[in-house]
Amino acid sequence: MKSRSSNKHAHCLLRAWGDFPSVLTSLHLLVSIWLNRQLQLVLITWFKVYLVYIY
Structure with missing residues (x-):
């Protein structure tokens, strides 16, 4: 049994x-x-910062 x-x-x-x-x-x-989602968030954030610094 065991x-x-x-x-x-x-x-x-x-x-x-x-x-x-x-x-x-x-x-x-x-x-x-x-x-992928984290990477997209990081890229979007960097892009926004980049745009803010350019304009």
């Missing part, structure tokens, strides 16, 4: 490990989207 439960646990771990790449890719997508 060995069966540990085997089940190992199977769950294997399944989670199988899902790991998809989790990683979704995390990577989220991070890249967030970074």
Whole structure:
């Protein structure tokens, strides 16, 4: 009985490990989207400052 439960646990771990790449890719997508937004905000801010200093 005990060995069966540990085997089940190992199977769950294997399944989670199988899902790991998809989790990683979704995390990577989220991070890249967030970074892109941050970069856009920074660029827009710099552009505004640049315009203010020119005019």
